[in-house]
Amino acid sequence: MATTATAAAPPCYDTLEGVEILGRYDPGFATILTRDALAFVAALHREFRGAVRYAMERRREAQRRYDAGELPGFDPATRPVRESDSWSCAPVPPAIADRTVEITGPADPRKMVINALNSGAKVFMADFEDALSPTWENLMRGQVNLRDAVAGTITWRDVVRGKEYRLGDRPATLFVRPRGWHLPEAHVLVDGEPAIGCLVDFGLYFFHNHAAFRAGQGRGFGPFFYLPKMEHSREARIWKGVFERAEKEAGIGRGSIRATVLVETLPAVFQMDEILHELRHHSAGLNCGRWDYIFSYVKTFRARPDRLLPDRALVGMSQHFMRSYSLLLIKTCHRRRVHAMGGMAAQIPIKDDAAANEAAMELVRKDKLREVRAGHDGTWAAHPGLIPAIREVFVGHLAGKPNQIADATAADDAVVTEDDLLQPPRGARTVEALRHNTRVGVRYLAAWLAGSGSVPLYNLMEDAATAEISRVQNWQWLRHGAALEHGPGGVEVRATRELMARLVEEEMARVEAEVGAEAFRRGRYAEAGRMFCRQCTAPELGDFLTLDAYNLIVVHHPGAGGSPCKL
The missing domain is CATH 1.20.1220.12 (Malate synthase, domain III)
Structure with a gap:
């Protein structure tokens, strides 16, 4: 008797009610997109989507006011938070006391993750945001890479060169930057709508890796995060809720999760105390996200012909509004007993021109010397080749201390006003x-x-x-x-x-x-x-x-x- 062959069902992810995965199936990705992990992400999305929508509408409402001529400024309603000396953030955990040099880069490709962890930097910020194109492949490979990095098992083989890459004896401490609140994840649907991108990034990473940090629960031993693109403390309040929900569900103490907020929007510079206050049990300080900050200055004042930017190359930290932003960030962080992190050195080594390379390195050294003298506790590099020069500057100035949170710095006496933070930049346009x-x-x-x-x-x-x-x-x-x-x-x-x-x-x-x-x-x-x-x-x-x-x-x-x- 003839038999009819039945085609095997195509492999698929084991999802749950209300959750759909529209990204390509891959067996490796399936170890990340487990039913329990997806349930955790879906629960976060359902609990916080209303608050996120409200926060995004308030962003749009604020921009409409700026377009009509209103200027950003300090909120009179939260003056008691800013002026009070009765609160500070949770003590800095020993694991991240020294953050003198941090390297940033995408969470994929795998070789880059290994090299960043082995770079000699104190911290590697693995990025799901500005440095990563959020394709399905990149996002999921990034989650696999970071899981393996936390476990200490990450390796990669260059088959052409016959070279094996693996973690060294003293890898950098891992921080993870999820996407901003505004970005969706169209490959993951929860109740028929795209999931909130940052909750997918955070949720999958936290779910699979929190147990590795359990020994230090409640003492700030991680996991560690960077939080981007916030404009108001209400957005930090959402993150606080996410962290508390995650800690409760994982059975780890409050304050286990620590996060550094990137101050990279003009509205956020007027909310730094308020942001730290919301996250005070989870804070690992603030960072001068200066490139996005320049972008945000233009975006905020898009309707104002009197706020035209000069050439991009001229908008550096010597501009008064940029210097004021940096000083206020340092002063605020140290008053609240947390790290004040400097900005990105975007230069990369110039291999075929020694003179040009030395000129570039000298620019990096001068920029980092300015940062550490002002009071920054650490800074960012975009390339491993910059780390020795930056480390030399910071270590030389700090003279054996891991940071200068408790020291008197140039920023302490700075008086920064709204006018200082809003001063139009100067320079030629070409x-x-x-x-x-x-x-x-x-x-x-x-x-x-x-x-x-x-x-x-x-x-x-x-x-x-x-x-x-x-x-x-x-x-x-x-x-x-x-x-x-x-x-x-x-x-x-x-x-x-x-x-x-x-x-x-x-x-x-x-x-x-x-x-x-x-x-x-x-x-x-x-x-x-x-x-x-x-x-x-x-x-x-x-x-x-x-x-x-x-x-x-x-x-x-x-x-x-x-x-x-x-x-």
């Missing part, structure tokens, strides 16, 4: 900067669409934050018809759509020459050029470059997990 912004923006966006969120360009490490500066600066100049210097004689021309169209055409040709015709054709450069130009010339400034581009990297695989495919 056609050449418009060109450079366009070239960087297109090349970064093309790489991001292809799956790379951290890209070396023109001797700097670019991520979404620096690409955002390129985008919003172009938009601001075009929107307000800025006067730009052009050529050796400084002839003045106006920023117009016609000028932008011509520059885009010329810069696209230059990009093609730089990357090669074949790579240009096979890559996503033309698509990136169209998108970047559209965003720079839009009547209204889009909130985020990557939010607009996100749908172009979402790849759904119906049947990977959900009701039709439950095991």
